[in-house]
Amino acid sequence: MLDETYYQKTDAIIARHSCEPRSLIPIIQDIQAEYRYLPPELLSYVAGKLGISESKAFSVASFYENFSFEAKGKYVIKICDGTACHVRKSAPIMERLYKELGLSKKKHTTDDQLFTLETVSCLGACGLAPAMMVNEQVHPKMTPDSAAELVEKLRKEESV
């Protein structure tokens, strides 16, 4: 069970939009931005408020890749595997970070909830391929070594 503050926050988010079915996607986007994931309880709650069935709301939320029902790490690392990045060798960067973070294709988030590793199809920074994004910041011209260094740096900042 989520505590009361989650529902209060959700009410505040709904109030920013019109309370009708068309607002479902923007509302759950805002919830996800707040908590870094979409708690299923809140999805049901929003469905009730907007007057749509839970199954409908779930079908929408599960359709779009951006929504996650599982908690994500504090740092969400998105490695771009768009065409330009792919051609300029983004795959070895992914491999290296899997290794550094102890993650795999099946396990996306570290146990300490610090890092989530994902791929993304294009960040629009093709001129600086290969690129990766940590939360909202794009890092250009990455190599396996520089990616590992960046992760190490973030880890150090956290342990201070």
Next chain:
Amino acid sequence: MIGTRDELLQSRAAAESKLNSYDCRILVCSGTGCIATGSRKIYEIFRELTQNAPQTTLEFAPHEGETKQVGVKNTGCQGVCELGPLVRIQKGNSVIQYIKVQPDDCSEIFEKSVIGDEIVERLLYHVDEKPCKGPEDIPFIAKQTRIVLKNCGKYDAQSLEEYLASGGFAALEKAMFELTPEQVIDEVDASGLRGRGGGGFPAGRKWKQVAGQKVTERYVVCNGDEGDPGAFMDGSVMEGDPYRMIEGMMIAAYAVKAQNGYIYVRAEYPNSVARLTKAIHILEENGLLGDNILGTDFCFHMHINRGAGAFVCGEGSALTASIEGKRGMPRTKPPRTVDKGLWERPTVLNNVETFANVPDIVMKGAKWFRTIGTEGSPGTKTFSLTGSIRNTGLIEVPMGTTLREIIYEIGGGLKDDAVFKAVQTGGPSGGCLTTEHLDEPLDFDSIKKFGSIVGSGGLVVMDENTCMVEVARFFMSFTQRESCGKCVPCREGTKRMLEILERIVAGKGVPEDMDELLELADTIQNTALCGLGKSAPKPVVSTLRHFRDEYEAHIIEKRCPAGVCSGLKQYIIDPEKCKGCSKCAKNCPAGAISGEIRSPYVIDQSKCLKCGACLDNCAFNAIDVK
């Protein structure tokens, strides 16, 4: 508040005179690329320098003695993304283009070029050791024709004032006060403007169809869901000159008598979302969006929807479904979007670049527009030039420009003088152009003839180190992942094609695979529900057509000519370098390495799993990969 035509004219005149009174403007690129290389910091430093120096003033204050008025501005993409952060120093008509500006360089630039009139030569772009002073001296920029991107890099992307000073909203004003809606549509129709999102459908015809509907509730929707991996033109327009695109949408709304407009932007473009949101807010505050625009009965409201990570939402009916709050799945057509689009109402749906072309067409006329480009495809096209090329970045060229001009004259040739192999256009819905197409003029129709599409405009250059089979697999895995699952040919067909391609790159292909791929491709192309599915097999068909020998090498010789596919790699111990330490044999999980201590070891290829454990652990670099 700009509530009437007169007020608009006054505002523009005021904005122009303000713009002209700057002694110097420091234009810092704030495109996604330059922000990534640190341009925000550069912008802050220049603001501080300007504020603190006794000779300069930042805010628009009256001249005090010799104080210079310096504007520090965030502009849209200046083009040469790879050389960022980019900074221009503009004094009147003289512009200096600096590249790769680091925080430590700022005070030198400020002292020499802003306060003084010198050039910091080491920060200029050089061609064959010759410095290029202004942006127009750089071949990459000089050889372009900029219409859609003409403001990018020159003005503050977020400032309505600067947009007005650049001639902004003159086209809307002309449309509203000098032309009837029908005349606007006729002009766009006569210009021959075709949809820049990939399909190339004539925009004027679309508008005409919407204007002719009986239903009076209508929508204008802008497709900013630029999902093609390897394309970032629309993102650059949205973040670099948001007002231009909005003006284009407003002209469309006036022409088809629509009341509401929606911009659908993909979530991976946070800068675009932020700048469009701010631009709309500023326009609403000034009365240029909302009810009774410029004192007329034209009312138009705009909204932004963020995508949520579904490539298929770039398809028209999926996009409108997503705005309605539903799963973004395409539906069967007809009815088309112009008849029943958003909320089943007549809808004009064009992409970002198409709308951004509209203001100039209205202002300068269809005849002018037709002087650029080819007869069947007038105007320019923006491309994002990436991959194995020396100058990557955002370009705009007339339709009909040849691939050779784009790659060798603008792009400066291949990176590290590699050998040109192919250009991939149109992303996962397109195909490859090869050496035989280098001198063909590129436009909507010619590219189609070669088995590819212009698409939204990604041009990814590939050299001999790129494996075309692997590229085909890459695109197929993309479309397979993005298939919405509604229709069987796409859902199942792309999966089968991907399985075959994965088999081939893993070295387990059989000769029949090629025919089977083509057969599946044929079925999917003919029976899938939407454009995503119909074009999904294109990268495979195109690479099979142009690079069949590479497929054969993978399947028959079990060899990857580009040396990319790890499943076909051979790990070989160099007997000259091997000291016989036995470490590799101990690390090999397959027991494929044998030998005697202190003499060279050997890998049994039939047992090798190609895991690379031997390579990672060899202290003598004795293991080669071929």
